[in-house]
Amino acid sequence: MNLTEIKILLDRFYDGKSSLKEERALAEFFSSEDVPSDMTDDKEIFLSLYSSVEKISVPADLKSTLSDLIDECAASGKKKNSGLKMYIRNHIHFIRNYSVAASVIILFCIGLNILNAKSSGPRETFTDPQEAYMEAEKILALVSGNLKKGMAGMELTEMNIQKVKSVLGDNKIIE
């Protein structure tokens, strides 16, 4: 491998584009004693970087650990989702109850409105005020007569009470 090729590989290495094979070729070149003096700095930099790269060991069970971690994350995600589902379900139950109650209230109001619309009040028995007057007069005369009778009865009772009181009073005097 000539120097030009080495320099191209080195550029690729610095750019992070070099393959393992190319890096090994570079390592081989810089490990030899034929390194030109103008590349001693590059040698130092490459060897320090390359040795640290080599030191990093990938654990053998990394793949399975990662896969376990992914499964765990997925499971916790599911748990979170089920918790969310429970929360939504509870709220749906709550909302459903209250929506039924609200529907009952609305039905109640509608029913009441229908009732009120239907019962627009009793109908007038008379359309002629004169006729109505005569009927009212007749009935109120009956009311008045009965009230009079009742009051007369009350007056009579009061008179009797007075009589009893006076008799009792006389008796007291006799005693």
Added chain:
Amino acid sequence: MRLKNLIILFIMMLSVASLSAQTLAEKYQDKKGFTTVYISGAMFRSFPAANVSDVNFTSMMAGIESFIVVTTDKQEQRKELAADIEKLRKDKSYELLMKINDDSSKVDFYLKKNNKDIIKELIMIADSKGDCSLIQLNGSFTMKNIEELVDGNK
């Protein structure tokens, strides 16, 4: 459970509202076997002013909101009216004014007041062997108005 109670409560409210929405006149106006008279307050206020009678209700007239008479002489219908009268008697908002018992009939007067002086309802219940009647005067009047009704145009 709570929801069930709520529904029952609303059904009860609806039935109470439907009952209270219906006045006696409305209930009996179209029923067979009953004679009803309904005169509104507006009709009372349109009575001819020049009328002179033995009954003095001119002072009451302005306060009358409605005047209802329900009467029946049918045995079957009497039971229905008697049931409503019984409800009224048990209603504590009504106070008994007087009871008149003679050989032929029993007459009771009930009052409903909204405060010490204002009478909102005057009810006369007459029960004789032949028929049963309920007379209801709704509005706002005083005992003085009732006394004037008793005294008449002396």
